[in-house]
Amino acid sequence: AQSVAQPEDQVNVAEGNPLTVKCTYSVSGNPYLFWYVQYPNRGLQFLLKYITGDNLVKGSYGFEAEFNKSQTSFHLKKPSALVSDSALYFCAITGANNLFFGTGTRLTVIP
Amino acid sequence: SQTIHQWPATLVQPVGSPLSLECTVEGTSNPNLYWYRQAAGRGLQLLFYSVGIGQISSEVPQNLSASRPQDRQFILSSKKLLLSDSGFYLCAWSVHGYNEQFFGPGTRLTVL
Numbered sequence: 001a002q003s004v005a006q007p008e009d010q011v012n013v014a015e016g017n018p019l020t021v022k023c024t025y026s027v028s029g030n031p032y033l034f035w036y037v038q039y040p041n042r043g044l045q046f047l048l049k050y051i052t053g054d055n056l057v058k059g060s061y062g063f064e065a066e067f068n069k070s071q072t073s074f075h076l077k078k079p080s081a082l083v084s085d086s087a088l089y090f091c092a093i094t095g096a097n098n099l100f101f102g103t104g105t106r107l108t109v110i111p
Numbered sequence: 112s113q114t115i116h117q118w119p120a121t122l123v124q125p126v127g128s129p130l131s132l133e134c135t136v137e138g139t140s141n142p143n144l145y146w147y148r149q150a151a152g153r154g155l156q157l158l159f160y161s162v163g164i165g166q167i168s169s170e171v172p173q174n175l176s177a178s179r180p181q182d183r184q185f186i187l188s189s190k191k192l193l194l195s196d197s198g199f200y201l202c203a204w205s206v207h208g209y210n211e212q213f214f215g216p217g218t219r220l221t222v223l
Binding site: 045094097103 | 117143145153154155157160162168199201203207209211212213214215216217219
């Protein structure tokens with residue numbers, strides 16, 4: 001069975017500093033991995049996905065994620081955090097007909 | 112381009128009352144459709160998904176039901192709401208199960 005884990009409920013980072021939101025996965029076979037962001041009282045917005053190919057995936061709003069097969073990780077990164085990046089972030093992995101989501105990590109960027 | 116609509120945006124209902132939430136998708140055909148519930152602004156719980164008209168898969172047994180009367184319409188219903196049904200309900204669509212899902216704006220349901 002496939003699953004993802006987000007080990008941090010909360011991540012705080014100063015504005016302008018690099019940010020990392022962690023995600024690890026478990027799957028038999030090749031994973032399809034996704035990152036989403038959710039702002040308060042809004043639906044989830046798709047940020048990026050990894051299907052195959054280059055391990056560094058670039059997405060929306062300057063975010064990128066690095067797929068690491070040996071560590072079974074898919075961490076979300078951004079070189080310089082903005083206050084507007086403060087939100088809830090979800091990692092997800094494909095199932096047979098749906099996605100399995102992590103529990104979410106709340107990112108707070110401190111001015 | 113594709114868009115997904117949900118209504119109503121907010122709903123306050125008494126315990127024991129019925130429920131009907133509607134989701135429609137525009138700009139695509141034969142999408143996979145999904146209903147999620149999010150409690151307390153955290154994790155997503157998949158409630159139902161559908162790969163075609165009249166085809167509904169239930170992930171969690173409860174007093175909710177779903178229907179897909181048309182290709183791009185997905186309805187979440189209940190005959191009698193419980194306090195525990197309160198939450199943020201999200202509808203999503205995808206081209207198929209292995210693709211990214213695109214979410215609607217959500218419905219905030221409060222059961223009193």
